[in-house]
Amino acid sequence: MVRGVLRMCALTGAFALSLAALLLTSGCGPGLGADVDPDQVDAVSAPSRGACRVLDAHDVRLTTNATRTVSCSKRHTAETYAVGELPAALDHAAYDSEEVALAGYRACNDAFAEHLGADESVVMRTVLTWRWFRPSEKAWKKGARWYRCDLLAGTTAAGHDLPALPRRTEGLLHSSKPADRWMVCGRGPSVSTSRKVPCSRPHDWRAATTIKVGEPGEAYPGDREIEVKTHEYCRTSISAWLNYAVDFQFGYTWFHKDEWEAGNRRSVCWARTEK
Incomplete structure (x- = not known):
């Protein structure tokens, strides 16, 4: 399911x-x-x-x-x-x-x-x-x-240091599978409440894919249309990412009009996984 x-x-x-x-x-x-x-x-x-x-x-x-x-x-x-x-x-x-x-x-x-x-x-x-x-x-x-x-190298809670960067960062994500320490995952019962951590740490969710919800030059279609499209596209995308699993959980992050006007046309799809 x-x-x-x-x-x-x-x-x-x-x-x-x-x-x-x-x-x-x-x-x-x-x-x-x-x-x-x-x-x-x-x-x-x-x-x-x-x-x-x-x-x-x-x-x-x-x-x-x-x-x-x-x-x-x-x-x-x-x-x-x-x-x-x-x-x-x-x-x-x-x-x-x-x-x-x-x-x-x-x-x-x-x-x-x-x-x-x-x-x-x-x-x-x-x-x-x-x-x-x-x-x-x-x-x-x-x-x-x-x-x-x-x-x-990420954000931080008040009172904590920002994470350190490696000596060289140019081309750091130039790979078909970037290192987990640089990719975002979530630890918690749901995507919305999870604490965001590098995927090299224990986690329950992974930001596995993104999906396109619009094209450059298009007017913002409204929150409802973006959310519905994100839900449907992410369900399909995460199913494929999990090798077409039948029983799986997924989440998604969609963005609003301000981000759209700044140029974003994608939503992020999350898979429930410890990998």
Whole structure:
């Protein structure tokens, strides 16, 4: 017997964290703690690609960051995988405008998959994620329009450190079967209530596949249509993933209008499995 399980959950992967932070406008300042590099605080020139840092949960909630860089051979929790300039059309945009936030999101989202060597389905099912940073407001007023994309190895609960990254991350998911330590699973009775963990740890659910629920350029069809389509497609997809099992449980994560307008056209399908 096929048993569907609750629809929505909090993913730890790239799409959820980054889009949740997309329109974040509070707490813009980098602070002046011991790990802050004064030269980076109001820098007009763009930061360096490939730099590593030890960021924490507080840092990734801010819109700008000036944490000192460290050698990537040492423990670090963030790596700058892309740096660039925002579109010229935003030269006169407000610092905290939605247009600026969306441009930074799209640039980092596109570069994320390319950096990891993964397709859209894999990057939606990985514990790896990213955060983008912009110049300080002072630097913005001086004409700075750069963006910085930092790779993270997952989210964390308050009071806990972010997970460490390996020395090299380029091409990390370039495989037909990426390592379980980088893929997202859930521990708990249902998808929606499960604690998200790397699949290398004991788990009850695996984000096994994704399914396409729309095409680029299509208008958002509404929550109900997306949920119904996700349910049906995921039931078929997970059945196939489980070698066409007759008795199985599945769950799904579907996204709403904001994510659709940011470019997402996929839902995530979960299988009840300890493998």
